[in-house]
Structure formats: C-alpha cells, structure tokens
Amino acid sequence: MQLSPGRDGKLRCFGNEPGKEFYAAYHDKEWGKPVHDDIKLFEMLLLEGAQAGLSWETILRKRQGYREAFHGFDPRAVADMSDNELEMVGFNPEIVRNRLKIYSARSNAVAFIEIQNEFGSFDEYLWRFVDGRTIVNEWASFDQVPARSPESEALSKDLRKRGMKFVGPTIMYAFMQAVGMVDDHLTTCWVRVGGAELNAISQIELKGREVS
Numbered sequence: 001m002q003l004s005p006g007r008d009g010k011l012r013c014f015g016n017e018p019g020k021e022f023y024a025a026y027h028d029k030e031w032g033k034p035v036h037d038d039i040k041l042f043e044m045l046l047l048e049g050a051q052a053g054l055s056w057e058t059i060l061r062k063r064q065g066y067r068e069a070f071h072g073f074d075p076r077a078v079a080d081m082s083d084n085e086l087e088m089v090g091f092n093p094e095i096v097r098n099r100l101k102i103y104s105a106r107s108n109a110v111a112f113i114e115i116q117n118e119f120g121s122f123d124e125y126l127w128r129f130v131d132g133r134t135i136v137n138e139w140a141s142f143d144q145v146p147a148r149s150p151e152s153e154a155l156s157k158d159l160r161k162r163g164m165k166f167v168g169p170t171i172m173y174a175f176m177q178a179v180g181m182v183d184d185h186l187t188t189c190w191v192r193v194g195g196a197e198l199n200a201i202s203q204i205e206l207k208g209r210e211v212s
C-alpha cells in the first residue's frame with residue numbers, strides 16, 4: 001500500500017482525503033509527537049477511552065465538545081464532577097452516549113490523581129513504560145503496524161490494577177501513538193522524511209522495492 005499525496009503534495013499516514021484537513025493537521029502536529037504535559041495526557045487518555053469501538057476521526061471531531069463538558073480536561077475538575085453533572089453530559093450530543101464511558105472519565109481522573117501523587121506527575125509514571133524514550137518504528141505499510149505491544153500490555157495491566165477503565169492494551173497502544181511514546185509514522189510519510197523532495201525520492205525507492 002502506498003500513501004497518496006494530499007492537495008499540498010505531502011504524503012501522510014492519514015488525513016489526505018478531501019474535507020479532512022483537520023485530520024491532516026492532527027497527523028502533522030500531534031500524532032506521534034511526545035507529550036509530557038499532564039493535562040494533555042489526561043485529554044488523550046479520556047478521548048482514547050471514549051473512542052473504543054468508534055473511529056478516532058469521529059472522536060477528534062467531538063474534541064471541542066469533550067473539552068467543554070469535561071472542564072478543559074483538568075483531572076481535578078473531572079474527579080469532582082457530580083453524578084448529576086455526568087448524567088447531563090449523557091444528553092450532550094457532542095459526547096459519545098455511553099454511560100460507562102462517561103462515568104469512567106471521573107473514576108479514571110481519580111486514579112490519575114493518585115498516580116500523580118505517587119510519582120510526582122502522570123508524565124513521570126507513564127514514560128517509564130518506554131524507558132523515557134519514543135519507540136521509533138520503521139513501517140513501510142500500515143499492514144505492519146501492530147494493534148498492541150508488550151509495552152501497551154504492561155501499561156494496560158498496571159492502569160487496570162489502579163482502577164482505570166477503558167484502558168485495554170489496544171486502546172493503550174493507540175494512546176501511546178497519540179502521545180508520542182510510539183512513533184508509527186510510515187517511512188514514506190512526510191513527517192518522517194521531512195520534506196517533499198525527499199518524499200518523492202523515497203516514493204521512487206519504494207516502487208523499486210515493490211513494497212505492497
């Protein structure tokens with residue numbers, strides 16, 4: 001499978017379809033970039049948990065709605081949400097209507113704060129699972145990208161032990177990609193190659209190798 005260029009000529013892992021500029025921007029600026037800010041980490045944790053069973057694109061389109069309903073992704077504010085407030089969130093059309101997912105935002109916030117208290121920050125806790133460094137993979141095709149990894153399994157297991165929900169190993173792998181613990185940009189993606197010219201060269205190389 002080869003990546004096809006977007007309207008700007010750039011090869012992207014995703015987001016190059018017409019009308020998906022927001023998805024291309026997410027791909028270029030966020031996906032695979034290391035995150036060390038706890039609020040941002042909680043945001044991605046909450047959104048990835050909400051995603052379970054849906055497309056990531058669907059969730060990203062709802063991100064602003066989530067930001068408003070869940071207090072700017074401040075874990076302390078989310079931990080303090082009342083049952084009544086969570087029930088109201090369930091009527092918000094911008095939020096995925098799944099009561100278990102909505103309530104897990106609060107219980108996960110409580111567990112998140114406990115981790116912060118134990119390790120100083122969630123960031124400090126989280127990055128230990130990859131020894132503090134991004135795992136940079138070299139995939140030529142999405143067929144090669146795994147759905148989970150030993151690291152995501154270890155993270156999932158530990159978060160579950162700490163009372164978190166919607167943190168299965170597949171969700172955690174997607175989370176690790178999102179916060180840059182894993183960089184799964186394909187080798188031909190412009191983010192990896194770093195320029196349109198080089199991009200064109202690698203495309204020729206790819207053809208030469210007949211990577212399907």
Ligand SMILES: [Zn+2]
Nearest residue numbers: 013185186189
């Ligand atoms: Zn990419």
